[in-house]
Amino acid sequence: MYFLSGWPRRLLCPLRSSERPFLIEPSAQRFYLAVLSETQISIWSSRPSVLIVSYIESGKAAAQFGFYQLVEWKPDDSMIAVTVSKTHLSLLGARVKVTPGYKEEQCAPALTLEMKKPVDLEAPISCLQTLQEDLLVATADGYLHMLHWDSVSNGRRAVNLCTIPFSLDLQSSRGGPCLDLDCVHIREMEYCATLDGFAVVFDDGRLGFITPTANRLATDQLQGVWAADVSDGTCVAVNNKYRLMAFGCASGSVLVYMIDSSTGSMQLSHKLELTPKHYPDTWNKTGAVKMIRWSPDCSVAMVTWDCGGLSLWSVFGAHLICTLGEDFAYRSDGTKKEPLKISCMSWGVEGYHLWVISSTDATPVPDGAEGDEKLQQTGILQFQFIKSALTVNPCTSNQEQVLLHGEDRLYLTCGEPTQAHSVSDKSPSRDSGSPLSQGLSTLLGHKHWQVVQIHSTYLETNWPIRFAAIDWSGQCVAVAGRRGFAHYSLYTRKWKLFGNVTQEQNMTVTGGLTWWDDFVVVACYNFIDRQEELRLYVRTSNLDNVFASITKLQADTLLLNVFRNVVILFRADCSICLYSIERRHDSPNPSVSVELLQEVSMSRYIPHPGLVVSVTLTSVRTETGITLKAPQQACSAESILLNLAGQLIMLQRDRSGPQVREKDTPANQTKLVSLMPRPLPRSHRVNSYTCRSNRKKRHLMEALWLSCGEAGMKVWLPLFPRDHRKPHSFLSRRIMLPFHINIYPLTVLFEDALILGASNETALFDGPGSSSLEGLFLIILQVRNKKIYNMLDVQLRSKVYMHLAESFMQILLNMNNLPLFNMEVPAVSRQHATLLFNTALEQGKWDLCRHMIRFLKAIGSGESETPPSTPTTQEQSSMGGFEFFRNRSISLSQSADSIAGGKFNLQKTLSVPSGPGERWCKDSDSAENLYIDMMLWRHARHLLEQIRLRDLGCFSAQLGFELIGWLCRERTRVARIDDFVTALKCLHKDFLWPFPVITACSISSPLKNGRCRPGVGQILFFTCLFYFVCL
Secondary structure (H helix, E strand, O other): OEEEOOOOEEEEOOOOEOOOOOEEEEOOOOOEEEEEOOOEEEEEEOOOOOEEEEEEOOHHHHHHHOOEEEEEEOOOOOEEEEEEOOOEEEEEEEEEEOOOOOOOOOOOOEEEEEEOOOEEOOOOEEEEEEEOOEEEEEEOOOEEEEEEOOHHHHOEEEEEHHHOOEEOOOOHHHOOOOOOOOOOOEEEEEEEOOOOEEEEEEOOOOEEEEEEOOOOOOOOOEEEEEOOOOOOEEEEEEEOOOOEEEEEEOOOOEEEEEEOOOOOOEEEEEEEOOOOOOOOOHHHHHOOEEEEEEOOOOOEEEEEEOOOOEEEEEOOOOEEEEOHHHHOOEOOOOOEOOOOOEEEEEEOHHHOEEEEEEOOOEEEOOOOOOOOOOOEEEEEEEEEEEEEHHHOOOOOOOOOOOEEEOOOEEEEOOOOHHHHHHHHHHOOOOOOOOHHHHHHHHHOOOOOOEEEEOOHHHHHHHOOOOEEEEOOOOOEEEEEOOOOOEEEEOOOOEEEOOOOHHHHHOEEEEEEEEEEOOEEEEEEEEOOOOEEEEEEEEOOOOOOHHHEEEEEOOOOEEEEEEEOOEEEEEEOOOEEEEEEEEEEOOOOOOEEEEEEEEEEEOOOOOOOHHHEEEEEEEOOOOHHHHOOOOHHHOOOOOEEEEEEOOEEEEEEEOOOOOOOOHHHOOOOOOOOOOEEEEEOOOOOOOEEEEOOOOOOOHHHHOOEEEEOHHHOEEEEEEOOOHHHOOOOOOOOOEEEEEEOOOOOOOEEEOOOOEEEEEEEEEEEOOOOOOOOOOOOEEEEEEEEEEEOOOOOHHHHOHHHHHHHHHHHHHHHHHHOOOOOOOOOOHHHHHHHHHHHHHHHHHHOOHHHHHHHHHHHHHOOOOOOOOOOOOOOOOOOOOOHHHHHHOOOOOOOOOOHHHOOOOOOOOOOOOOOOOOOOOOOOOOOOOHHHHHHHHHHHHHHHHHHHOOOHHHHHHHHHHHOOOHHHHHHHOOOOOOOOOOHHHHHHHHHHHHOOOOOOOOHHHHHOOOHHHOOOOOHHHHHHHHHHHHHHHO
8 A cells, every 4th residue: 555755855847937837647657747838848757857858839839729738648658649728639749869878777768849730629629538549539519539649641530429328327228317418528538448438527517437339449339328416526537457437526525436247337336535534624625626646556546626635545445645634734833834736646657656736836036047037947746655565466475564665665564683584594484383483473563664775776777666575584575676676685684686687687577576485486578588487586596597497388477476385377368377386305506396287267257357456375265165174174275366356256176076185196197176266245355364374273264354445354254163063054154244443454463463554644844944845744654553352352252253153144044034043042142142232332333233133132032922021120231131031032034124113023023123214113011122222221321421412313313212202201310411511512522513702792691690590501402412313
């Protein structure tokens, strides 16, 4: 994940001008950036960050055609399209000057810009988008023009938006109302390659998606879908890897849509919106969304607003960074700081920089300088980022340590190098019984960063760094840039580079790199042989091809991972290859032998190879495979986890038939493994974490941790039978437990129940003479960890595993109208269900609360025909009410949704609210209902005692609690207000209300000098509460 680091850089333009730049657009590879002003286009280089060339339009041409507005690059960086304020489109040719003795890696390239003949489209241009050899242009008259980059010879095609059929989905039978596009044009659009279409925002604020009806994109074969109930769209940005479309709205929020695979309709995936916990009074501070920019690896999105501010989000809505606290801060002298308003922004190469053009950032020319007094020296802000190595290289050689990398350095969190090195010398392998695997977590979790500077010699010729990986001991790091790779030892504090520079420049890492014991595993392309290869280099020898094990591959490799002695590759032809690695002892130098195990085609499950985020081998199996797993199979590769655009798919090893042991397999015969695809429950997931082997803790070894963006994390835990008893066939053998966290997880320490992440802290620059830098702030990266024992205390205790499994299975079967027989003693199940219910109430898990109320009502119904005696006391403790439920069984034969309000037979039916706002239908003579009511009363009393009126209102709305009647009964007890000042302060703090201002009319108020009779203040106080409940 991405984190800001250090002070932003300010790049000054050496050319002084009276015009202010307003647009920045990167090239396809982001090595060049075009900066646009009214009559000038400037080309900047990413490394070094300098101005290369500038083209200034003549005054005569500007008066004839108008000022510059938009700019777009050709994919091969050979041409630039520029639109003007009138009706013309200008094309500029970009050509690199070849200078004798010029070395590309040591200085910025020399470019020349040549203006070509402009194209008249007879209408103002609103937006444009490049498509390989074509250029799609939208005009204000409602037309889409398809132009070739060499437009003079090939001409153009055009289509009217009114002729494109728009509906709610792509199926004619479900088309619904069509979209009226008369007098409407496209304000902004962006092409999504994996969806094969355009996400568009119309000038009236409506959102849509245009896709071709045939395989080839043509202007006469287009159809579209539109998003219902949205009319305030402002901008759009597409995510090709996750097939998402992010639309900015005038309300300040970002709507992220996906295309339904079955109907072709636009479905809302999630929202990116700030809440008062990020910054109070968000809407008044931000305004409408101005711009959205996805990072080059499609893992984060940067958002800015009209009123200023930057906010960074993960792909599925986890909030990472927000600068509003600094943008609207106050200086030390009490004056308010002007916020940093952004005109345009763009990501740099590999996401290491964010290039920002501020609408107020300019430096006047010093007195006495030549030229007009209005001339100024404009600048570009360059925010620096570091990111997690797992964003582009999701390998699992070491998932217990955090590794971040920037453009020239690495950040690591690990233990002392000397201690870890001594352990690794004694235990060179990753066996589960080694001291390192048992005590590795004791070396981790340090809140300190070890910063490693990448070797300058390697950076000079191979910038930017694309991949990074850390070995299983946490003491060796490997990085790969444009060509070759290098590795570093924390113990010796030395880098190892290729001794032969030719070997380094003849290979490039394509599918990533990882570690296997003391070997660096890389999937690379050989430029000499024009061949994709799998190479293993030993760490202890010189970095040379002589000491490498090279295996030829048949297709391009996109992803690489290692699980014990197996290497898994995902290739561009949507296939998965498994290779075995074995250390050889017949040579003086350490070497390995690599053998192909199996190839699995995944083309039927994967629509596009670019959608695969990660591929992982693991020993985790679904519930159908837990009982089939023998002890000797516990550490073998059982499943392949495939992250397909956020959807996790498990390919499980088929062990239903007779198995062949490895020692019985002939040496010349390849052992095939049958795989069965099993999609996990559908939800958006970005990263998955599986524990290293540990036979003493099977629950940890079989657990699967999932990072789900704004939904927090989920743990997929196995439920093993107690005391080695045979499990019941109708009970679930796994349970998915969600929990929210306030940090983005970067790694998980399984044995210590720790989640490691990082966060940014800012320090405002408030020094003298800070007129040009007063909007900037220092970013400090800190390591954060979070214990999860308390969060999962009730749900994760080993004694409760089977009880919770039965509880959730009973709820599931109740919804499906299936009978169920409880195998536990009712009192024991009721005790743990009550504990879970109380915890869910306190944490506001309303869906779980509704299910637990149904379950508590169902426990004990049917075992006895004699109704229990009604309790005489009004309140019972959480354990004292269990005697009312003895000698009863569970009867869940009827769904709660089919129960109407009114009286009912408790032994046959249950009444449970299906959602927020629905009231409970209860029988006053039922002991079960009375016990539930007492627990709800007790929780309401607890909230009111702490003056948590907001939580009380949510509690009432979500569970249908009779709040008004309960308050009337409690008016002389807990609802009585003794300290009005404290109650009023808590009310304002709870709802984030501003405190009232004393006015002149308050002097004659009846509340002055105690003339108001007692009780008026209490009535006014609860009037505010009732008003909130009604809302």
